[in-house]
Amino acid sequence: MKNNIKLIKRIQSIIPSHIKPKFTNEKDLLTWNQKKGFLSSRSILIRNKAIKIQKTLEKSGIKELYLNCSFENYKVFHSGQEKVLSSAKKYVKNFNNELSNFIFSGKPGTGKNHLAAAIGNYLILHGKKILIITIADLMSKIKKTFQKNNNFTEEHFINKTSKVDLLIIDEIGIQKESNYEKIIIHQIIDRRSASKKSTGILSNLNYNSLYKLLGERILDRMKLGKSLWLNFNWNSYRANVSAKKLQV
Ligand SMILES: Nc1ncnc2c1ncn2[C@@H]1O[C@H](COP(=O)(O)OP(=O)(O)OP(=O)(O)O)[C@@H](O)[C@H]1O
Numbered sequence: 392m393k394n395n396i397k398l399i400k401r402i403q404s405i406i407p408s409h410i411k412p413k414f415t416n417e418k419d420l421l422t423w424n425q426k427k428g429f430l431s432s433r434s435i436l437i438r439n440k441a442i443k444i445q446k447t448l449e450k451s452g453i454k455e456l457y458l459n460c461s462f463e464n465y466k467v468f469h470s471g472q473e474k475v476l477s478s479a480k481k482y483v484k485n486f487n488n489e490l491s492n493f494i495f496s497g498k499p500g501t502g503k504n505h506l507a508a509a510i511g512n513y514l515i516l517h518g519k520k521i522l523i524i525t526i527a528d529l530m531s532k533i534k535k536t537f538q539k540n541n542n543f544t545e546e547h548f549i550n551k552t553s554k555v556d557l558l559i560i561d562e563i564g565i566q567k568e569s570n571y572e573k574i575i576i577h578q579i580i581d582r583r584s585a586s587k588k589s590t591g592i593l594s595n596l597n598y599n600s601l602y603k604l605l606g607e608r609i610l611d612r613m614k615l616g617k618s619l620w621l622n623f624n625w626n627s628y629r630a631n632v633s634a635k636k637l638q639v
Pocket residue numbers: 456460464465466467472497498499500501502503504505506594595623628629632
């Protein structure tokens with residue numbers, strides 16, 4: 392109390408006459424301090440949130456080319472693109488409320504990864520954990536757990552993939568999936584669906600070919616909840632993407 396009064400007096404004695412002090416009495420000083428404290432704790436909170444988002448983004452598997460992908464920069468030239476864009480937007484809006492698996496199927500370069508990354512980026516900003524991984528990377532991570540001296544088991548890895556809020560498996564159908572791969576995909580989707588966690592699949596295959604490749608058990612689980620099947624059947628956009636952007 393005494394110290395505060397002393398402090399105010401000292402400030403008043405050194406402050407140039409043309410400057411209006413922020414406080415002239417103890418009550419004002421207290422209010423000023425509280426305001427400052429609130430602002431600095433708010434800025435710490437914002438900084439912590441940004442650090443958390445950055446870390447989640449780094450772990451998300453979203454590649455550099457897709458880091459800036461959003462709903463806003465997905466261009467619409469026809470009704471097919473309009474449909475996939477509006478469905479993807481609706482998907483994130485309802486994400487909290489329901490289990491909703493999705494399959495984006497269609498031709499190369501049509502924006503399946505663009506919209507998957509837009510979904511991922513949006514959800515990360517809203518505090519969700521997501522992972523986008525190609526089936527090849529997923530299998531190689533699982534195969535690494537077989538190596539000697541690796542105390543991270545296949546089970547650990549499958550459990551890890553079942554923790555994220557949204558898992559997107561990319562490039563299904565690029566090569567013929569083995570029976571072992573099918574069992575792993577089945578286990579992952581089954582475990583995630585059981586805990587009401589959504590999974591997405593990106594593929595160039597159409598329904599019949601995916602059905603043939605993955606089998607009824609997997610596709611049936613993908614249909615759980617309010618599932619979404621989107622077809623991307625138009626020409627590739629890749630020719631419009633600048634070479635500079637593709638080099639990143
Ligand atoms: N409608 C669009 N508006 C803006 N950019 C787009 C659009 N469609 C695709 N792109 C861009 O084109 C490039 C190729 O798209 P993307 O990688 O999403 O295709 P894909 O459907 O996943 O292809 P693939 O089946 O070969 O993996 C990306 O840089 C993406 O951002």
